[in-house]
Amino acid sequence: MAMMKAAVIRIAGGPEVLKIENLPIPEPRNDQLLIRVKAFGLNRSELFTRQGHSPNVKFPRVLGIEAVGIVESAPGNQLRKGDKVATAMGGMGRQFDGGYAEYTCVPVTQVQAIRSELPWDTLGALPEMLQTAWGSLFKSLRLEKCERLLIRGGYNFGRFGRGCDRKEPRGHPSPPQLATLNVPPFCGRAELTKYSSTPGPLPYRSRKCVQEVSTRCLSWWALQR
Numbered sequence: 001m002a003m004m005k006a007a008v009i010r011i012a013g014g015p016e017v018l019k020i021e022n023l024p025i026p027e028p029r030n031d032q033l034l035i036r037v038k039a040f041g042l043n044r045s046e047l048f049t050r051q052g053h054s055p056n057v058k059f060p061r062v063l064g065i066e067a068v069g070i071v072e073s074a075p076g077n078q079l080r081k082g083d084k085v086a087t088a089m090g091g092m093g094r095q096f097d098g099g100y101a102e103y104t105c106v107p108v109t110q111v112q113a114i115r116s117e118l119p120w121d122t123l124g125a126l127p128e129m130l131q132t133a134w135g136s137l138f139k140s141l142r143l144e145k146c147e148r149l150l151i152r153g154g155y156n157f158g159r160f161g162r163g164c165d166r167k168e169p170r171g172h173p174s175p176p177q178l179a180t181l182n183v184p185p186f187c188g189r190a191e192l193t194k195y196s197s198t199p200g201p202l203p204y205r206s207r208k209c210v211q212e213v214s215t216r217c218l219s220w221w222a223l224q225r
Contacts, residue, residue: 001025006101010060012052018100023062026097026105027073033108034073035085039124040064040099049094057094064099065092066127068120078108087111088127 002025007018028034046063048054066088071079079085090110092098097105116123137143 004102006062006097008060008062009050012050012059015050017050018063023101025103028075028105030076031108032075032105033071033079033085033111034103034105035067035069035087035111036072037067037099037102037104038069039120040067041125041128043128046093054094061093062097062099062101062104063093064101064104065089065094066124067092067099067104068114068123068127069104072103074108076108079111079113084114084116085111086114086123086127088131 003022004025005020006023008021008023009017010019011017026034043065045054045065049057049061049063066086068084068086071081071083071085074081087099087104087106087110090107092104092106092110093100112127114123
């Protein structure tokens, strides 16, 4: 039986409860993929689980709610061996063993093929973050084409949205953005470009922020008519 190394938690506690163990490499069903893990992110929910604050998670467990890697086996032929993929959430590291291992076996429905030249250690930090941003905008807010978005504290979102995620989610064009930033007081408009790559950032500490948002939105909508 082929074996893999994994970080296994058997009891709640500090970081020392994570132990490297040898486990059998899981065998995927037709509706699953076996991924050879190249990198994974570390998330606060995993910290809470390790500390014993996730009563629905049963030990022993391999934690890890996200991972990126290479398809090792796809019995249902949904993807090809060697494809670069990302996966996140959907019970990973909670209902079934997750990404803290050399291999992880996940439902094919929560796997996304990716094309990127970013290094693995960078890709490993993206799946859960991207899924959170995408879900917030298009699942919760249900943004549609031509709607304008105000992001409070949008510095990181602006950098992420304009930098790492150049490709728009399928069927969801990126809406125009207004981002508010926590910048030094008395910062002039010309200086704002130092704090964000998002076009037209607004210093949210300014008393004129609400007024300027209204003005910009009304001006933008007038141009669309």
